[in-house]
Amino acid sequence: MSSHRKLSYSLAINEALHQMMETDPTVFLIGQGVKSPWYVGDTAQGLLERFGTDRVIDTPVSENAMTGAAVGAALAGMRTVVVHPRMDFMFYAFDPIINEAANWYYMNGGKLSVPVVFWGIINRGGEQAAQHSQSLHGMFAHVPGLKVVMPATPYDAKGLMIAAIREPNPVVFIDDRWLYKLEEPVPEEIYEVEIGRGNVVKAGNDVTIVASSFMVQESIKASEILVKEGINIEIVDLRTVKPLDENLILASVRKTGRLVVVDGGWRTCGLAAEVSALVSERAFDALKAPVVRITLPDCPAPASATLEKAYYRTSTDIIQAVKSIIR
Amino acid sequence: MRSLGGNVNYPKDILVSFYRQMLLIRLCEESFVEPILAREVCCPCHLYSGEEAVAVGVCAALTERDYVFGNHRSHGHYLAKGGSMQEMVAEIFCREAGCSRGRGGSMHLIAPEVGMLGAAPIVAGTISLALGAALASTIRKDGRVAVSFFGDGATGEGVLYECMNFAALKKLPIIFVCENNYYATHMPIRECRVEREIHEIARPFGIESRQIDGNDVLQVYDAGLQAVEKCRSGNGPVFLECLTYRFRGHVGPDDNIQGSHTDIRPLDEIKLWREKDPIKRFGDYLVDQRITTQEELKMAREEIARTVKDAHNFARRTPLPRVEELEKYVFA
Numbered sequence: 141m142s143s144h145r146k147l148s149y150s151l152a153i154n155e156a157l158h159q160m161m162e163t164d165p166t167v168f169l170i171g172q173g174v175k176s177p178w179y180v181g182d183t184a185q186g187l188l189e190r191f192g193t194d195r196v197i198d199t200p201v202s203e204n205a206m207t208g209a210a211v212g213a214a215l216a217g218m219r220t221v222v223v224h225p226r227m228d229f230m231f232y233a234f235d236p237i238i239n240e241a242a243n244w245y246y247m248n249g250g251k252l253s254v255p256v257v258f259w260g261i262i263n264r265g266g267e268q269a270a271q272h273s274q275s276l277h278g279m280f281a282h283v284p285g286l287k288v289v290m291p292a293t294p295y296d297a298k299g300l301m302i303a304a305i306r307e308p309n310p311v312v313f314i315d316d317r318w319l320y321k322l323e324e325p326v327p328e329e330i331y332e333v334e335i336g337r338g339n340v341v342k343a344g345n346d347v348t349i350v351a352s353s354f355m356v357q358e359s360i361k362a363s364e365i366l367v368k369e370g371i372n373i374e375i376v377d378l379r380t381v382k383p384l385d386e387n388l389i390l391a392s393v394r395k396t397g398r399l400v401v402v403d404g405g406w407r408t409c410g411l412a413a414e415v416s417a418l419v420s421e422r423a424f425d426a427l428k429a430p431v432v433r434i435t436l437p438d439c440p441a442p443a444s445a446t447l448e449k450a451y452y453r454t455s456t457d458i459i460q461a462v463k464s465i466i467r
Numbered sequence: 468m469r470s471l472g473g474n475v476n477y478p479k480d481i482l483v484s485f486y487r488q489m490l491l492i493r494l495c496e497e498s499f500v501e502p503i504l505a506r507e508v509c510c511p512c513h514l515y516s517g518e519e520a521v522a523v524g525v526c527a528a529l530t531e532r533d534y535v536f537g538n539h540r541s542h543g544h545y546l547a548k549g550g551s552m553q554e555m556v557a558e559i560f561c562r563e564a565g566c567s568r569g570r571g572g573s574m575h576l577i578a579p580e581v582g583m584l585g586a587a588p589i590v591a592g593t594i595s596l597a598l599g600a601a602l603a604s605t606i607r608k609d610g611r612v613a614v615s616f617f618g619d620g621a622t623g624e625g626v627l628y629e630c631m632n633f634a635a636l637k638k639l640p641i642i643f644v645c646e647n648n649y650y651a652t653h654m655p656i657r658e659c660r661v662e663r664e665i666h667e668i669a670r671p672f673g674i675e676s677r678q679i680d681g682n683d684v685l686q687v688y689d690a691g692l693q694a695v696e697k698c699r700s701g702n703g704p705v706f707l708e709c710l711t712y713r714f715r716g717h718v719g720p721d722d723n724i725q726g727s728h729t730d731i732r733p734l735d736e737i738k739l740w741r742e743k744d745p746i747k748r749f750g751d752y753l754v755d756q757r758i759t760t761q762e763e764l765k766m767a768r769e770e771i772a773r774t775v776k777d778a779h780n781f782a783r784r785t786p787l788p789r790v791e792e793l794e795k796y797v798f799a
Contacts, residue, residue: 168606194606200636205629208595209602215584216534216603216613235626239589240596246796248577248585249568287799309798383799 147326149319152294153183156301159330161191167305168195170210171223179225181320207233211241214256219305227260228274241310242285253308262316273441278410280312281382287311287335288381292356294324296379299333307335316354338385344372347462348392350415351402352378359402362458373462381411390423397428400461407435429465479758485684486753487767489519489746492543494775495552500720508559510572515543517714520745521646522547524687525614528695534600534613536593537586539574544616550578556778557785564785591617591624598630601641612640612698620651622665635672640698643706652717653731669706681709682745712740
């Protein structure tokens with residue numbers, strides 16, 4: 141029965157939080173708006189009623205201190221989830237995330253690990269403009285000492301949240317409001333999706349698409365159109381941005397000989413650049429065509445819906461890119 | 468000179484232990500001067516000489532289960548909380564046997580086994596970590612208290628005010644200990660702050676706040692005990708401004724600006740504070756009160772000097788980290 145139970149992406153996260161808080165008294169959730177659907181959708185629903193204000197802590201607008209408190213609590217033996225309902229505000233918290241949490245284990249010779257989940261929600265579109273739209277995974281992935289995960293499906297959202305909470309080291313968990321209504325069968329029991337493992341969500345022989353988060357869904361849409369034209373793409377869902385599942389990417393490129401990297405972040409020094417560099421260093425001999433990157437332009441997010449439409453990449457861009465290297 | 472303001476009725480062993488701990492910190496700090504000048508110690512060292520009464524007084528009011536977070540100038544906090552001197556000296560020599568395995572150096576001292584959860588030089592960067600440790604204590608209801616040591620320079624960072632607000636809002640068991648030594652690196656406090664009475668900054672948050680003589684170990688200990696009691700009984704947080712002075716420059720033995728080999732502070736000011744040396748003051752007090760004798764203090768000094776020397780010998784003969792283990796503590 142459980143294997144057929146469907147759950148939305150946001151409720152899959154919610155279930156992970158319920159189950160982890162129920163089974164581990166050291167887990168707690170802190171962040172702005174955890175008691176407000178307006179902030180976090182239904183990801184935190186029922187938690188406050190069930191676990192109380194000691195373990196479900198809504199906070200003042202103080203990202204730096206609240207994120208630091210999450211890190212400090214983790215150093216003192218808790219397993220902390222700190223949520224940033226718009227990840228743009230995480231810039232205020234770069235000091236505790238990067239200077240402190242990411243470095244703590246290394247710079248203290250492995251004496252103390254930091255079991256904290258920095259949960260950042262991508263919340264864009266709707267003419268929200270530059271400071272209410274950003275995807276910062278590339279910046280976090282640049283930093284030694286942070287694991288970065290970006291689930292694309294409800295199943296992975298639950299399994300990666302559980303894995304992130306159980307992980308002894310800091311994990312940046314990034315989800316996307318555009319995925320919240322997506323539904324699929326999600327097991328009711330507690331399970332982990334291993335951090336650092338990607339997933340081939342669609343097998344194919346012609347072109348490898350490497351994507352993550354929402355762009356996996358756009359890639360699936362593109363594949364459904366391309367297959368009608370006789371083009372079979374293989375879609376590698378990274379699931380974890382850092383550490384990359386290098387072998388999975390390389391194996392796919394060795395099979396297809398062609399690579400399109402699709403990323404919801406900016407172009408320069410971004411995730412797509414990293415995947416391209418990996419393939420050019422380690423599978424250059426397998427490439428039959430230049431690697432193509434589909435990313436946001438190096439441009440802040442605009443407000444105007446007309447400009448937004450030009451800004452965000454879709455299945456159409458993926459289809460064009462695939463066709464450009466298959467001829 | 469003000470007299471010692473603390474409670475005089477403590478047992479002799481406690482009083483003598485304060486003296487010994489302060490002296491241990493002082494002799495250990497001063498033992499780095501020559502190795503720094505000889506470039507045997509290369510990592511930036513912010514010596515704590517002159518400020519010992521703060522760390523010793525506050526940490527004496529804590530138990531091993533309580534938490535402490537330090538800053539760039541934390542040799543004293545680490546030692547006062549009970550961290551191993553040998554491991555600290557080895558760390559400052561960047562050896563594998565150091566408390567941070569030679570990955571941290573002077574500014575990253577840690578001893579989780581005694582509640583010293585770490586130190587870091589991003590100014591005010593560890594205040595929120597102590598806040599989180601206090602929050603953990605509240606969630607678990609385990610009665611632990613967290614102490615955040617920071618300097619007057621940290622009062623320029625916004626996160627301190629965020630932390631005070633949240634701590635007051637949740638009545639967290641945290642003691643904010645501001646070691647006001649009147650200089651933020653090279654900047655005198657009058658050039659940094661409109662309000663020079665730092666203890667006043669806690670009042671708008673409804674936090675009990677006191678300014679105390681940070682060179683009087685008994686006054687610090689009394690204030691520490693009261694603050695710990697308030698925190699443990701659910702009436703935290705507490706803010707303590709401890710007025711003190713560093714006898715050395717900001718970094719290295721004399722540098723107030725790294726590399727300049729100068730201390731820009733006025734000589735008469737330095738002289739004035741030398742007369743308020745917390746160790747000499749407390750030693751004189753112990754002798755005056757006939758709690759101990761000059762002879763006993765001299766013996767203590769000789770014994771501690773040997774301990775410090777042993778720690779240096781240990782550090783020097785212990786191996787450096789292995790190059791093959793550069794990435795040993797990397798997980799992502």
